[in-house]
Amino acid sequence: MRNLFLSLILALSGGGLPALAEAPTTSLRPVLRSVPVVDVAVKPAEIPEITDVVLASAATLTVSKRPLLRPLRQQIEEGDFHRISAVRFDGWVKRFKRRALRNGISQATLDAAFKGVRYNSDVIERDRNQNEFTKTIWDYLGSAASDTRIANGKAALRENRRVLEAIERKYGVEKEVVVAVWGLESAYGAFKGDIPVIEALATLAFDGRRGKFFEAQLVAALEILQEGHTTARNMKGSWAGAMGHTQFIPTSFQSFAVDFTGDGRRDIWGDDPSDALASTAAYLQRSGWTKGQPWGVEVRVPRNFDYRLADRKVTKDPSTWARFGVVGMDGKPVRDHGAASLLLPAGHQGAAFLIFENFAAIEAYNTADAYVIGVGHLSDRITGGGAFQSGWPYGDRALTFDERKELQRRLNRGGHGDLKVDGLIGPITINAVRDYQIAQGFVPDGYASFNLLKGMR
Incomplete structure (x- = not known):
């Protein structure tokens, strides 16, 4: 029965289901075609690649829809959905390899890179569910700048001081900031990711939700292998293809990674973190980092403040902000580091910050405000600065x-x-x-x- 079901699906779709990565949709979830009867127990989000085909094909049959859809749910529960995807994935890989060959990837690189690569359903599950995980900024910062992460950051700084000072001299990015990025991205190299990057990117490119983006990342990863910076066996990372000590995606690697050790390879994966740390500094430098300027400074805001001014588009010198009552936690005007905006990441009941252009430089690495504040605050704590003094609206929670x-x-x-x-x-x-x-x-x-x-x- 199971083999018959698979044969029916493939037959109805003309011998093979369409590769969504070649025609990506704009919707995050599939749109079911109109059919008279739908078994509501079969959720489109759970079967994003075959629901459309099954329902559309069923509409052309003379049999009832329900007898087809109910076995579909049972087969999904038994794992046939992933087997169907694996069959389609193999076909997609063959077509992708032809495209890659036309774009300069050698057959030898493709053979080595795709050896043992399979459809990874765990990667798809992570991608589908990533929006559901939410944290308040105070919970996030409690982890980002925890006592353990601060202590480990100071230790990492001591152990790598010589190379970090050389990196700071060359790129003009403070060593504590580079270490903070390292700490947030991989806990100072302890958790670089163990998923084969080629397999993860191929699975995501095939899946089609962001097919064009991930196919571009896959091609870039193959180019990295072809240039000899690492091997397919060593090219491991996160489920989304972020790699190495400071979690570069392949296209960012191509744009910013550097060979700081001079061995002819840009090795961000190995035990020696020098290339990865220098690459992070190069990334921040090219994103507009100004040495000596803080990312931001915690400030006090007066009770009668016009909170409409808390807008990234509104910039003023700290001396001007002081005339509006926005001052440092010591009650004095913030030092003039240039134009600044007022940021209220948890509203008027939480901490407030004057943020400078270096905030945007970190933002180029990751656009989330919580991440930028996390990197900035962790770097300040590693340098010897204190914890934030303001409270947070602890009675609230993050929106799902x-x-x-x-x-x-x-x-x-x-x-x-x-x-x-x-x-x-x-x-x-x-x-x-x-x-x-x-x-x-x-x-x-x-x-x-x-x-x-x-x-x-």
């Missing part, structure tokens, strides 16, 4: 992915914007939240909190 989308829908319905409902809280959503807060007489800090959503409900 679905709740962020709900918030955007409610803002749209209330006339506070025309937001794309994507669950991503960026400047446009923050401005819409601020517009809602003004209309309700709340403090307009733009903070998309769970308490705010509860009030909207």
Whole structure:
């Protein structure tokens, strides 16, 4: 019965299911075609690659839809879904290899890189569920700048001081900042990832949700192998293809990685972290890093402050911010390091920061505010600085992915914007939240909190 089911699927699709990576969709979830009857127990998100084909093909048959769909659920539970994907994956790999050969990848590189590569369903599961994992910024920072990570960072700095000082002299990026990136990305090399990068990227490129992006990463990874920087066996990393001590994706490796040791290879994977640390410094330098300028400074904000000024587009010198009552935690104006914006990552009830251009340099590495603050704060603590002095709204919690989308829908319905409902809280959503807060007489800090959503409900 199981083999018959597989044969039916392949036959209905013309001998093989279409490769989604070659025609990526814009939706994060598949859109089911219209059919008269659908078994609601079969969730599209659980079977993203065959639901469309099964339902569309079933619509052309004279038999009932339910007898086909119910066995489908049973077969998925027994693992046939992954076997179908594996069959399709092998076909996709053959077509990809032909494209890679035309683009300059040698047959020898392809043979070595794809030896033992298989469809990795665990990678797809991680990709599908990544939006569901949420942390408040205070929880994130508690881990990013924990006592253990600070102590280990100081130890890593001592052990690698000579090379880090040489890197700082060459690239003009403070050694503590480089170490902080290393600490957040791989716990100073302890957790670089153990997933074969070629297998992970091939699986994601085949899957099709972001097929073009991951196929570009796969080609770049093959070029890295072809240039001899490492071997396919050693090219391991995260489920999304980030590699080495400081977790470069392949295209970032091509753009920023350097051979600091002079051995002819840009080795970010090996026991010696020199190339990886220098590559991180080169990345930050080319992203606009200014030596001697802080990423940000914790500040006090007066009670009667106009929180509409807490906007990345609003920049003022620290002396000007002081005239608005925004001063350092010692009550004095912040030192003039250049134009700064006021950032309230947890709204007016949490810590506030004046952030400088170096904030944007770290942001080029990872765009999440929490990550940038984490790197900056960890580097400050490794240097000998103290913990943040302000509190956080501990009674609140982070919004889930679905709740962020709900918030955007409610803002749209209330006339506070025309937001794309994507669950991503960026400047446009923050401005819409601020517009809602003004209309309700709340403090307009733009903070998309769970308490705010509860009030909207």
